[in-house]
Amino acid sequence: xxxxxxxxxxxxxxxxxxxxxxxxxxxxxxxxxxxxxxxxxxxxxxxxxxxxxxxxxxxxxxxxxxxxxxxxxxxxxxxxxxxxxxxxxxxxxxxxxxxxxxxxxxxxxxxxxxxxxxxxxxxxxxxxxxxxxxxxxxxxxxxxxxxxxxxxxxxxxxxxxxxxxxxxxxxxxxxxxxxxxxxxxxxxxxxxxxxxxxxxxxxxxxxxxxxxxxxxxxxxxxxxxxxxxxxxxxxxxxxxxxxxxxxxxxxxxxxxx
Amino acid sequence: xxxxxxxxxxxxxxxxxxxxxxxxxxxxxxxxxxxxxxxxxxxxxxxxxxxxxxxxxxxxxxxxxxxxxxxxxxxxxxxxxxxxxxxxxxxxxxxxxxxxxxxxxxxxxxxxxxxxxxxxxxxxxxxxxxxxxxxxxxxxxxxxxxxxxxxxxxxxxxxxxxxxxxxxxxxxxxxxxxxxxxxxxxxxxxxxxxxxxxxxxxxxxxxxxxxxxxxxxxxxxxxxxxxxxxxxxxxxxxxxxxxxxxxxxxxxxxxxxxxxxxxxxxxxxxxxxxxxxxxxxxxxxxxxxxxxxxxxxxxxxxxxxx
Numbered sequence: 400x401x402x403x404x405x406x407x408x409x410x411x412x413x414x415x416x417x418x419x420x421x422x423x424x425x426x427x428x429x430x431x432x433x434x435x436x437x438x439x440x441x442x443x444x445x446x447x448x449x450x451x452x453x454x455x456x457x458x459x460x461x462x463x464x465x466x467x468x469x470x471x472x473x474x475x476x477x478x479x480x481x482x483x484x485x486x487x488x489x490x491x492x493x494x495x496x497x498x499x500x501x502x503x504x505x506x507x508x509x510x511x512x513x514x515x516x517x518x519x520x521x522x523x524x525x526x527x528x529x530x531x532x533x534x535x536x537x538x539x540x541x542x543x544x545x546x547x548x549x550x551x552x553x554x555x556x557x558x559x560x561x562x563x564x565x566x567x568x569x570x571x572x573x574x575x576x577x578x579x580x581x582x583x584x585x586x587x588x589x590x591x592x593x594x595x596x597x598x599x600x601x602x603x604x605x606x607x608x609x610x611x612x613x614x615x616x617x618x619x620x621x622x623x624x625x626x627x628x629x630x631x632x633x634x635x636x637x638x639x640x641x642x643x644x645x646x647x648x649x650x651x652x653x654x655x656x
Numbered sequence: 657x658x659x660x661x662x663x664x665x666x667x668x669x670x671x672x673x674x675x676x677x678x679x680x681x682x683x684x685x686x687x688x689x690x691x692x693x694x695x696x697x698x699x700x701x702x703x704x705x706x707x708x709x710x711x712x713x714x715x716x717x718x719x720x721x722x723x724x725x726x727x728x729x730x731x732x733x734x735x736x737x738x739x740x741x742x743x744x745x746x747x748x749x750x751x752x753x754x755x756x757x758x759x760x761x762x763x764x765x766x767x768x769x770x771x772x773x774x775x776x777x778x779x780x781x782x783x784x785x786x787x788x789x790x791x792x793x794x795x796x797x798x799x800x801x802x803x804x805x806x807x808x809x810x811x812x813x814x815x816x817x818x819x820x821x822x823x824x825x826x827x828x829x830x831x832x833x834x835x836x837x838x839x840x841x842x843x844x845x846x847x848x849x850x851x852x853x854x855x856x857x858x859x860x861x862x863x864x865x866x867x868x869x870x871x872x873x874x875x876x877x878x879x880x881x882x883x884x885x886x887x888x889x890x891x892x893x894x895x896x897x898x899x900x901x902x903x904x905x906x907x908x909x910x911x912x913x914x915x916x917x918x919x920x921x922x923x924x925x926x927x928x929x930x931x932x933x934x935x936x937x938x939x940x941x942x943x944x945x946x947x948x949x950x951x952x953x954x955x956x957x958x959x960x961x962x
Contacts, residue, residue: 494671495671495674498672498674498941499934499938500896500897503896503900503934504678504934506903507934510682511686512687513687583797590799591799595903595907596923610801614805617809617813621809624802628806
């Protein structure tokens with residue numbers, strides 16, 4: 400995962416080849432000197448494109464998780480703490496959004512809004528915040544009656560202050576675990592949409608778009624599929640390992656299992 | 657049990673209503689004029705106006721919404737712009753293929769993952785356990801859109817054992833079903849393992865062993881039975897991933913199901929068909945979750961007394 404982060408940060412600068420330069424004479428060529436991962440269907444260097452594509456993946460992961468976690472935490476905390484009509488209303492919205500399985504709503508949104516990176520980010524945030532909201536709502540419901548929260552209320556602390564200083568911090572470890580696993584989810588989400596032709600548009604390199612381009616060449620150039628796919632799996636595996644590790648730290652009962 | 661079922665049904669109704677509302681709203685999220693977007697930039701304003709009138713997009717929003725709900729209640733999902741056939745009929749023709757694929761994927765996932773999870777739990781902390789958990793984690797991290805092409809390269813292209821696209825025979829089903837079921841198998845194996853480990857440590861299992869029950873029987877008849885609720889929960893929750901995975905798997909293997917229909921209808925900007933496919937998948941998901949809840953009630957009678 401660190402290697403991927405490093406690749407995203409400085410990788411494109413290390414490779415002298417421009418990821419969008421085409422050499423049609425060498426299209427679909429396998430690994431060779433100067434092009435260790437070969438060239439794609441338009442004769443572009445796959446290594447350069449994988450390194451540039453890492454930036455898209457990290458950008459999507461950071462933006463989607465950052466915005467989703469912030470929005471979800473605030474809305475979940477408000478629902479859990481206020482209860483009553485506010486909670487009922489927010490919970491119905493959460494239930495409705497959760498009624499769309501996985502990426503389906505994101506596919507639907509990008510289908511109508513049009514394929515672009517900005518619309519992918521928007522669609523992934525729309526489906527992403529709900530998980531955080533539900534998680535934080537549950538945590539807040541539990542924390543609301545805790546003695547330290549009651550004490551803060553009795554001392555005259557305002558609702559925003561109670562939420563910000565006492566309730567939300569109690570929910571943060573669980574949010575951090577979910578955010579780490581959410582990075583993996585967001586990266587797969589973007590790649591899935593791009594694979595279906597609904598995400599990042601050519602010529603910008605994205606791992607999902609590269610896989611989409613490789614679909615037509617499974618027979619004659621499998622490296623078009625293998626290399627970007629391997630990059631996604633390694634990065635997602637890294638985030639999943641990190642998320643599992645953090646969950647074990649946050650909940651030692653899990654690690655014993 | 658009937659009260660429990662009725663209560664769960666009542667809870668699902670607002671969700672179904674919300675889903676229908678959101679699906680209705682989709683067409684209004686199209687930037688600019690939806691009719692122009694569907695016909696393309698080259699369409700004349702007259703054609704766009706005609707389509708607007710045909711779809712009822714020229715009427716006030718509340719009337720459109722009422723007509724949409726009215727149509728839904730009668731099973732009318734509109735007409736496909738490309739083929740001029742009723743959306744419900746187009747989807748119904750594709751549905752059996754998706755059901756066949758999803759059923760095959762879920763069946764093999766359960767048949768392989770549950771025994772694997774039990775084996776990993778019984779031998780927890782050994783090499784067998786580490787091997788099983790690593791395979792499961794790799795399975796979770798391997799996206800469908802990569803696993804599918806990889807399987808096609810190995811078993812279709814290199815070995816030539818199986819067809820890589822289309823449908824019509826059992827051989828055509830193998831690669832799509834393995835691709836679609838793999839992430840589910842990985843999650844199920846992990847859940848089964850942790851759930852069985854928790855139950856194996858309980859006193860009733862020790863008591864069964866004390867009464868002379870064999871270790872295998874103590875695990876399968878006692879510990880595993882009580883591990884079923886988390887396993888069923890995960891199976892219900894993962895159905896969403898299976899339905900979304902079907903969109904990608906069907907696209908990879910040219911499987912003629914609803915998922916592929918959705919992607920095709922998006923590329924043709926056939927929005928009524930897009931709406932129909934999304935609605936069907938979401939409603940199926942809600943109803944399957946309802947069934948999962950009913951299964952809890954059957955597995956653990958305490959739940960419907962709460």
